[in-house]
Amino acid sequence: xxxxxxxxxxxxxxxxxxxxxxxxxxxxxxxxxxxxxxxxxxxxxxxxxxxxxxxxxxxxxxxxxxxxxxxxxxxxxxxxxxxxxxxxxxxxxxxxxxxxxxxxxxxxxxxxxxxxxxxxxxxxxxxxxxxxxxxxxxxxxxxxxxxxxxxxxxxxxxxxxxxxxxxxxxxxxxxxxxxxxxxxxxxxxxxxxxxxxxxxxxxxxxxxxxxxxxxxxxxxxxxxxxxxxxxxxxxxxxxxxxxxxxxxxxxxxxxxxxxxxxxxxxxxxxxxxxxxxxxxxxxxxxxxxxxxxxxxxxxx
Amino acid sequence: xxxxxxxxxxxxxxxxxxxxxxxxxxxxxxxxxxxxxxxxxxxxxxxxxxxxxxxxxxxxxxxxxxxxxxxxxxxxxxxxxxxxxxxxxxxxxxxxxxxxxxxxxxxxxxxxxxxxxxxxxxxxxxxxxxxxxxxxxxxxxxxxxxxxxxxxxxxxxxxxxxxxxxxxxxxxxxxxxxxxxxxxxxxxxxxxxxxxxxxxxxxxxxxxxxxxxxxxxxxxxxxxxxxxxxxxxxxxxxxxxxxxxxxxxxxxxxxxxxxxxxxxxxxxxxxxxxxxxxxxxxxxxxxxxxxxxxxxxxxx
Numbered sequence: 196x197x198x199x200x201x202x203x204x205x206x207x208x209x210x211x212x213x214x215x216x217x218x219x220x221x222x223x224x225x226x227x228x229x230x231x232x233x234x235x236x237x238x239x240x241x242x243x244x245x246x247x248x249x250x251x252x253x254x255x256x257x258x259x260x261x262x263x264x265x266x267x268x269x270x271x272x273x274x275x276x277x278x279x280x281x282x283x284x285x286x287x288x289x290x291x292x293x294x295x296x297x298x299x300x301x302x303x304x305x306x307x308x309x310x311x312x313x314x315x316x317x318x319x320x321x322x323x324x325x326x327x328x329x330x331x332x333x334x335x336x337x338x339x340x341x342x343x344x345x346x347x348x349x350x351x352x353x354x355x356x357x358x359x360x361x362x363x364x365x366x367x368x369x370x371x372x373x374x375x376x377x378x379x380x381x382x383x384x385x386x387x388x389x390x391x392x393x394x395x396x397x398x399x400x401x402x403x404x405x406x407x408x409x410x411x412x413x414x415x416x417x418x419x420x421x422x423x424x425x426x427x428x429x430x431x432x433x434x435x436x437x438x439x440x441x442x443x444x445x446x447x448x449x450x451x452x453x454x455x456x457x458x459x460x461x462x463x464x465x466x467x468x469x470x471x472x473x474x475x476x477x478x479x480x481x482x483x484x485x486x487x488x489x490x491x492x493x494x495x
Numbered sequence: 496x497x498x499x500x501x502x503x504x505x506x507x508x509x510x511x512x513x514x515x516x517x518x519x520x521x522x523x524x525x526x527x528x529x530x531x532x533x534x535x536x537x538x539x540x541x542x543x544x545x546x547x548x549x550x551x552x553x554x555x556x557x558x559x560x561x562x563x564x565x566x567x568x569x570x571x572x573x574x575x576x577x578x579x580x581x582x583x584x585x586x587x588x589x590x591x592x593x594x595x596x597x598x599x600x601x602x603x604x605x606x607x608x609x610x611x612x613x614x615x616x617x618x619x620x621x622x623x624x625x626x627x628x629x630x631x632x633x634x635x636x637x638x639x640x641x642x643x644x645x646x647x648x649x650x651x652x653x654x655x656x657x658x659x660x661x662x663x664x665x666x667x668x669x670x671x672x673x674x675x676x677x678x679x680x681x682x683x684x685x686x687x688x689x690x691x692x693x694x695x696x697x698x699x700x701x702x703x704x705x706x707x708x709x710x711x712x713x714x715x716x717x718x719x720x721x722x723x724x725x726x727x728x729x730x731x732x733x734x735x736x737x738x739x740x741x742x743x744x745x746x747x748x749x750x751x752x753x754x755x756x757x758x759x760x761x762x763x764x765x766x767x768x769x770x771x772x773x774x775x776x777x778x779x780x781x782x783x784x785x786x787x788x789x790x791x792x793x794x795x
Contacts, residue, residue, distance in 0.1 A: 282677050283677040284677065284678070377582050377583040377584065378584070378720050378722060379700075379718070380718045380719060380720035381720045384720075398701070400679075401698070401701040401702075401715075402701075402715060404718065411718060412718070412792040412793075413715045413716075413718045413792070414715065414793070415701075415702060415713045415714065415715045416713075418679070418680045418704065418711060418712070418713045419680060420678050420680040420681045420684075422678060449795060452795040453795045456795055490794075490795070492712040492713070493712075493714070493793040493794070494790075494793070494794065495749060495752040495753045495756055495790070
């Protein structure tokens, strides 16, 4: 079943302790789409500028990603982000952000996207996320991401959003900021009480936690020594998770856990190279093989 | 099969954001012993001063812990530690350390302890740990803990120790310090190459990682919202792990993983109250019930 994602499409410049890559393909909606495309057809909504290389669009199209919602703004420039990772490859510093068209143009939903049953609202202002939701007709599952900026500055909109979504995905530091609670178990449950039926707290190299009314669990990240570029790990996690759920259209507790595991594994591949380079060469067979290793690792 | 532990016996003063407890029972050998006593008879070796409350000895004796290696130094004072936990209950600051007898007296091994097949060398100077090993006759399994102080200042002794032990348990920050590598997967393998057949890296609230020549895995901590006092979590983890291995005398890969899971669960109970208060009331049935929950959490 098709999965809709609305989010940023970017040209990233990434500094790691070993290497710098300039203007590579990035953005939350891009990482999400590609990760989800292992499981299900994806419909991408976002805005770019005239500087957007057409080859990126062709690349996304080659993966069952419908790019008819990718709007090219005449005279505009694509969103650009520049960041530097520290030696530990977990902490990063944003060096430059140029919102460009992202700051000016609200992405418009093509009509045939409005009945898409699965929706992911990648990180964006809660106001913009709500505007997307307002256009959707009878979605079966809506999951959103958010970030510290909106938690600090857009509290009321965020609370409205929370009442209208089924699931929320956010980082551990954001969960602590949102609740003022340093204990992630309590924080997760508190956020769930704000509206979402389930909450996923991403812990980076330490995995992810899941909260619903009946269940709470944590799954570790897949341990890897090959961490080249963590950019997009969180978005590819969400893409893997939502992609799996959309493939089967089943939101039972076992499916949700399996979906989270797929998200963790896709993210573990994503960090093995810059941009989407590793996901480009990843096969479903490799993914399933790592899933077997992961399940073996967790059984005793 | 009996398990020997050599380590500190202490009176701790613990400041948490909610409460302060003065001069409560603590020390690495004490937490370790009590945790291991759920599985196997324990022989404790350590030194205390004349101020040591006899009731603590009686309490340990009541749990199959042989305290004949607990030496009371006439005119001496027991090791005291005072620490304060931050709001996140993960970071802590040491406010006071009084080594007292711990700085003056090397613990002596009773003769009938020297053939003990299972040995845990709790955190102490590698020189002292080696001296204990020199007295042991044909141990089957020797595991040691260490800390940043020895990594910084006693490198040569530590390298000698590593060549003489079967397993090493240390914290994530210590593993990074020891190897200069921020990636824990690489760090764990590198430490293993220094001598120990297996290495366990403790990650606090994020669980623990295991490394042997053939296996590498990570298990998450048991998620709990009840964290009253994390003191002794690492030592009770090691006690649970070593206790389980000593109970069955089997060091196969599945046993080692199960042992690590027991360590994680005992530690998860330990943090639920000050000192050994929670472990005192813990039953083996409660522990097994949490093990079932934990295994269910990790299966999908």
